Amino acid sequence: MSPVTRGFQHLRRAPAAEAGRVPPGQHVVGDFPVLSAGPTPHTPLEDWTFSVTQDGQTTESWTWAEFQALPTETITADIHCVTRWSKLGTQWRGVPVDVLLEAAGYDVPYVLAFCDGGYTTNLPVEDVTGGKAWVAFDYDGGPLPPEHGGPARLLVPHLYFWKSAKWVRGLELRDHDAPGFWETYGYHMYGDPWKEERYAGD
Ligand SMILES: Nc1nc2c(c(=O)[nH]1)N[C@H]1C(S)=C(S)[C@@H](COP(=O)(O)O)O[C@H]1N2
Ligand SMILES: [Mo]
Numbered sequence: 001m002s003p004v005t006r007g008f009q010h011l012r013r014a015p016a017a018e019a020g021r022v023p024p025g026q027h028v029v030g031d032f033p034v035l036s037a038g039p040t041p042h043t044p045l046e047d048w049t050f051s052v053t054q055d056g057q058t059t060e061s062w063t064w065a066e067f068q069a070l071p072t073e074t075i076t077a078d079i080h081c082v083t084r085w086s087k088l089g090t091q092w093r094g095v096p097v098d099v100l101l102e103a104a105g106y107d108v109p110y111v112l113a114f115c116d117g118g119y120t121t122n123l124p125v126e127d128v129t130g131g132k133a134w135v136a137f138d139y140d141g142g143p144l145p146p147e148h149g150g151p152a153r154l155l156v157p158h159l160y161f162w163k164s165a166k167w168v169r170g171l172e173l174r175d176h177d178a179p180g181f182w183e184t185y186g187y188h189m190y191g192d193p194w195k196e197e198r199y200a201g202d
Helices: 064-068 099-103
Strands: 050-052 057-063 075-081 085-096 111-113 120-124 134-139 151-153 168-172
Touching: 050 099, 057 064, 057 099, 064 134, 075 134, 085 099, 099 134, 099 168
Parallel strands: 050 168
Antiparallel strands: 050 057, 075 085, 085 134, 111 120, 111 168, 134 151
């Protein structure tokens, strides 16, 4: 062993492929942990709809069949959970939220995603448009497994993964920001993993 390098043995270098991709305070995992605040809902596809609502009115709604006919994109993304795991290079297929909100029309700055099971999470419209968010129904080349949010989940990879609402059923357009499920329990209103916006006040 060369004495020249001995002092550096304790420095574990991240593989080159990970360089610059892991936000502060996160570690990379190979598996795909499941984090759910309640039981996995099982809504039959014939009962499934995706709706855009505003002021208690549904402005646009798609059945599962209609939703499947919308334009889709394939997405490769790194995802970051506030419990400190990151998973790199996850592969998805879904409908860009741009397609949904353009069809519905919108003139307000926030959405609250709502889900089977009652989970909600709040996001600026700016963060779910412009090619930054999808309603994903395939994961890794197959249908999204129920425990990971199937039949469909929100995918907003640039924010902590609690913003990627599983079993999502729609977006409520809002003129004021309002906390969703975890935000009510003290999670950050925005959740940028690069700024470690984990909890309110971060
Ligand atoms: N409907 C719903 N969506 C949810 C959650 C949940 O409990 N219910 N948990 C969130 C949290 S905290 C995380 S980290 C991710 C976990 O997604 P996964 O179980 O596919 O890893 O889903 C998010 N979306
Ligand atoms: Mo999470």
